[in-house]
Amino acid sequence: MxxxxxxxxxxxxxxxxxxxxxxxxxxxxxxxxxxxxxxxxxxxxxxxxxxxxxxTLKYFLGIEVARSSSDLFLCQRKYTLDIISEAGLLGSKPVGFPMEQNHKLGLANGPLLDDPEPCRRLVGRLIYLVVTRPDLAYFVHILSQFMHAPRTGHWEAALRVVRYLK
Structure with missing residues (x-):
């Protein structure tokens, strides 16, 4: 060419x-x-x-782009609000930390979720959110390990991450 x-x-x-x-x-x-x-x-x-x-670039693949004279800022505010809304937690009380300290998610033996798809979808959305929220990477990594057979404890832990986002 x-x-x-x-x-x-x-x-x-x-x-x-x-x-x-x-x-x-x-x-x-x-x-x-x-x-x-x-x-x-x-x-x-x-x-x-x-x-x-x-x-001028303002939005791409769910990521908002803001520009200053010397920098670009990436934000997923709308995407985050959509996650909170879809989880039904807009009116919930926020938490100060995404996951309980000394969690025992690997040992969770509660009942398997009847329908694991909402949990899988939520964790998938959180994985994409890590693009602009690296502070969530560890917690989302932990949650993603249980998506083959999520239990109620895993779902509750995922919802806690959403309350942290709020």
């Missing part, structure tokens, strides 16, 4: 134009270090494919 004019660089590292393209199915995020080159690249893609430029 021949690159459009303006993408060549006299030196391979110093002053080189850099364009980053993140692709997810039919959504693209295009960023780079040269505004003119970005415009040319988008025009080139537009000539090759039917596409629409949605402007």
């Amino acid at each position: 021949k690159l459009p004019p303006g993408f060549e660089s006299s030196h391979p590292n110093k002053g080189a134009v850099q364009i980053n393209v993140l692709v997810y199915v039919d959504d693209l995020i295009i960023s780079g270090n040269n505004t003119a080159a970005l415009r040319a690249f988008k025009a080139y893609l537009s000539d090759c494919f039917h596409m629409k430029d949605l402007g």
